[in-house]
Amino acid sequence: MMNEKLKWLFSPGSVAVIGASDSFDKLGYHVMKSLVKGGYRGEIYPVNPKAEKLWGIRTYPSLKDIPGEVDLAVIVVPAPSVPGTLQECGEKMVKGVVLITAGYKEIEDSQGEALEREIKDIAKQYEIPIIGPNTFGFVNMTDGVNASFTYEFSLIKKGGVTLISQSGGFCHLCGFLAMEERMGMAKLMSLGNRVNVDFPEALRHFIEEDDATKVIALYIEGLDEPRGLLEMARSMGGKKPIIAYKAGKSEKGDSASRFHTGSLAGKYEIWKGALRQARILEVTSAEELIDTAKVLDVCAPIKGNHIAVLSGQAGPGMIAADALEDAGLKLAGFTTGTQEKINGLLPPVAIRTNPVDMGPAWYSPQTMLDILKVTLEDEGIDGVIFIAMFASANLEVTKTMEGLMKNIEPFKKPVVACFTAPAGIWDEDIKRMDGEKGVAIIHTPERAAKAMGNLWKMQLIMS
Amino acid sequence: MEKLLLGIDALNFLEKEGFPVLKNALAKDENEAAGIAAGIGFPVALKVSSPDVIHKTETGGIVLALEDGGATWDAFKKITSAFLSDHPGKRLEGVIVQKMGSGLELIVGVLRNQQFGPVLMFGLGGIFVEAMKDVSFRCIPIDARDAKEMVEELQAYNVLKSTRKETIDLSVIGDFLLQISNLVERHRGIHEMDLNPVFISSKGISVCDVRIKIDQ
Numbered sequence A: 001m002m003n004e005k006l007k008w009l010f011s012p013g014s015v016a017v018i019g020a021s022d023s024f025d026k027l028g029y030h031v032m033k034s035l036v037k038g039g040y041r042g043e044i045y046p047v048n049p050k051a052e053k054l055w056g057i058r059t060y061p062s063l064k065d066i067p068g069e070v071d072l073a074v075i076v077v078p079a080p081s082v083p084g085t086l087q088e089c090g091e092k093m094v095k096g097v098v099l100i101t102a103g104y105k106e107i108e109d110s111q112g113e114a115l116e117r118e119i120k121d122i123a124k125q126y127e128i129p130i131i132g133p134n135t136f137g138f139v140n141m142t143d144g145v146n147a148s149f150t151y152e153f154s155l156i157k158k159g160g161v162t163l164i165s166q167s168g169g170f171c172h173l174c175g176f177l178a179m180e181e182r183m184g185m186a187k188l189m190s191l192g193n194r195v196n197v198d199f200p201e202a203l204r205h206f207i208e209e210d211d212a213t214k215v216i217a218l219y220i221e222g223l224d225e226p227r228g229l230l231e232m233a234r235s236m237g238g239k240k241p242i243i244a245y246k247a248g249k250s251e252k253g254d255s256a257s258r259f260h261t262g263s264l265a266g267k268y269e270i271w272k273g274a275l276r277q278a279r280i281l282e283v284t285s286a287e288e289l290i291d292t293a294k295v296l297d298v299c300a301p302i303k304g305n306h307i308a309v310l311s312g313q314a315g316p317g318m319i320a321a322d323a324l325e326d327a328g329l330k331l332a333g334f335t336t337g338t339q340e341k342i343n344g345l346l347p348p349v350a351i352r353t354n355p356v357d358m359g360p361a362w363y364s365p366q367t368m369l370d371i372l373k374v375t376l377e378d379e380g381i382d383g384v385i386f387i388a389m390f391a392s393a394n395l396e397v398t399k400t401m402e403g404l405m406k407n408i409e410p411f412k413k414p415v416v417a418c419f420t421a422p423a424g425i426w427d428e429d430i431k432r433m434d435g436e437k438g439v440a441i442i443h444t445p446e447r448a449a450k451a452m453g454n455l456w457k458m459q460l461i462m463s
Numbered sequence B: 001m002e003k004l005l006l007g008i009d010a011l012n013f014l015e016k017e018g019f020p021v022l023k024n025a026l027a028k029d030e031n032e033a034a035g036i037a038a039g040i041g042f043p044v045a046l047k048v049s050s051p052d053v054i055h056k057t058e059t060g061g062i063v064l065a066l067e068d069g070g071a072t073w074d075a076f077k078k079i080t081s082a083f084l085s086d087h088p089g090k091r092l093e094g095v096i097v098q099k100m101g102s103g104l105e106l107i108v109g110v111l112r113n114q115q116f117g118p119v120l121m122f123g124l125g126g127i128f129v130e131a132m133k134d135v136s137f138r139c140i141p142i143d144a145r146d147a148k149e150m151v152e153e154l155q156a157y158n159v160l161k162s163t164r165k166e167t168i169d170l171s172v173i174g175d176f177l178l179q180i181s182n183l184v185e186r187h188r189g190i191h192e193m194d195l196n197p198v199f200i201s202s203k204g205i206s207v208c209d210v211r212i213k214i215d216q
Helices: A002-010 A027-037 A079-091 A110-126 A151-155 A168-180 A199-209 A227-235 A260-264 A267-277 A286-298 A314-326 A336-345 A365-377 A397-407 A427-433 A445-462 B007-016 B030-040 B069-086 B144-152 B157-161 B170-186
Strands: A014-018 A043-047 A072-075 A096-099 A137-140 A145-148 A158-165 A185-190 A215-220 A242-246 A281-283 A306-311 A383-389 A415-420 A439-441 B002-005 B024-027 B044-049 B062-066 B094-099 B104-113 B117-124 B135-139 B190-201 B204-207 B210-215
Touching: A002 A096, A002 A199, A014 A027, A027 A043, A027 A137, A027 A145, A027 A151, A072 A079, A079 A096, A079 A110, A145 A151, A151 A168, A158 A168, A158 A199, A158 A286, A168 A185, A168 A215, A168 A286, A185 A199, A199 A215, A199 A227, A215 A286, A227 A267, A242 A267, A242 A286, A260 B104, A260 B117, A260 B190, A267 A281, A267 B135, A267 B144, A281 A286, A281 A445, A286 A439, A286 A445, A306 A314, A306 A365, A306 A445, A314 A383, A314 A445, A336 A365, A365 A383, A365 A397, A383 A445, A397 A415, A397 A427, A415 A427, A415 A445, A427 A439, B002 B007, B007 B024, B007 B044, B007 B094, B007 B210, B024 B030, B030 B044, B030 B069, B030 B094, B044 B069, B062 B069, B069 B094, B104 B170, B117 B144, B117 B170, B135 B144, B144 B157, B144 B170, B157 B170, B170 B190, B170 B204
Parallel strands: A014 A043, A014 A072, A072 A096, A158 A185, A158 A215, A215 A242, A242 A281, A306 A383, A383 A415, A415 A439
Antiparallel strands: A137 A145, A137 A185, B002 B210, B024 B094, B044 B062, B044 B094, B104 B117, B104 B190, B117 B135, B190 B204, B190 B210
């Protein structure tokens, strides 16, 4: 029942905003803005007894006055009036609730905890899944539903990454990074206080029910019962790649323990092992999360760990080659045939073995891309890192690459590219190419290598 | 109620549960010690057995690598009298005479964490665990793949893979970890456990020392 309702919650045909407002200092304003400006195509029902029209939309004094069915109710009224509102949601047979209101278990006043219990009971009585309380909401990029108080999330590119977060702040960090790094997302959500939709429920939903989700990223702070999440992830048996960023690493083992095991077992150390056991790949920074999720979403699966580095300049190529080793990858040797072809394309004035210094091909982007092609043809190469730093002479390299993207896809090998130029020169080309035809564009050679390494690690975890 | 199972009682418990334990027996006097040692085969180690001592090395209660009966006889006298004079009031049950372990030292541990429930730990003994805290954890129960990964993810994995003297069958360690996981599943009362050290060599794996905290 709950599973069925979660589908409606995340892709509602109609949304009621309880506490809708046209006053900037109210959350109800920002939720309305997200839905309206975010291009939501279903019915919007603002609810506010003091207004007849908000945001140009007919407004209802209460939920029961709404003529049609309500799939999702976004609640932003003050905490004490939430139980009553939720009761009305139950009577109206609302299918799901986003409870943005804060002031529950997380506050010092014990009244908060009592209110949260009340909410839990009503939700149970009517079997209503609730995201929150104390959440910024969720955003469904796939269907254009922004049920949050931050409209700008609607600007995130559509894609296959879904972030399930224990923190709204982290969603903002990652959401904005996703825009900057051109990462395509399917869904973005903060679980808040997890009254009845917790990690296991959300994970199950996005793996089993949401075709648009290709990769799941988790942000975890701490859980009273982590086994629920871990067992759910493991039971999903590698259906979709799951990565996780675990915060709160400082908690040490019990130094007073007279047992070695007790003194060594910090909670983070246990988390690390438990994540691996659950077939979840751990990442250790927001950037790594973005890069990894992005390559998992857009690149072809990697079949081995032998990588070629092709760089327009020797230095960045060498950096990528170093970082490859740390990331669990190997710098591959070319077959004789491939090496001969590369030698035919490059004069013997720079290093032509892996990592290849394509410097001599500065004036010929076409040659650089020919080298990429012969490298992809080499059966001993499982993936390519392709690097170019801007110089006036190689201005056309991104344009040329864009024209030849279709030649990359048939090889079904991951290509992670790294293009760096002053603002405004390659930006548009990069934006158009990133995520297309199996190519991911990552900021720096080190990060490109690490992302490629995580692609391989995930391959091992899921096999 | 919490109870500690130490020394020979803990070793006997593991042996009964089907674990490979270094041959040992409790000696009450020096003659018995020398006799047991001859029966087990040299070299042997002596360890004081006291229900009041968890870390024997800290109490000077261990003598290693005794090569014959005379040395065993002398060592028994030395450690028992040292123990009695250094630790008045602590009970002395006798001295464990144990076959000397050889090979690499491993540590295997179990604890119950409030959030995670029973957890298994694995690492290499000595500086790897003491200084580098190079250990891996998994929730119990584990499967064969988990066991293999626990071994492979240690920074010291290369040490295990390529000991200069001999080849170690790493699957033996994996099987041992699985066996411990099963033990903890069977005995819900096992609250915490240090198997330290456990010896691994080309000849196989065997537990040298173990301490167990039991919730009754």
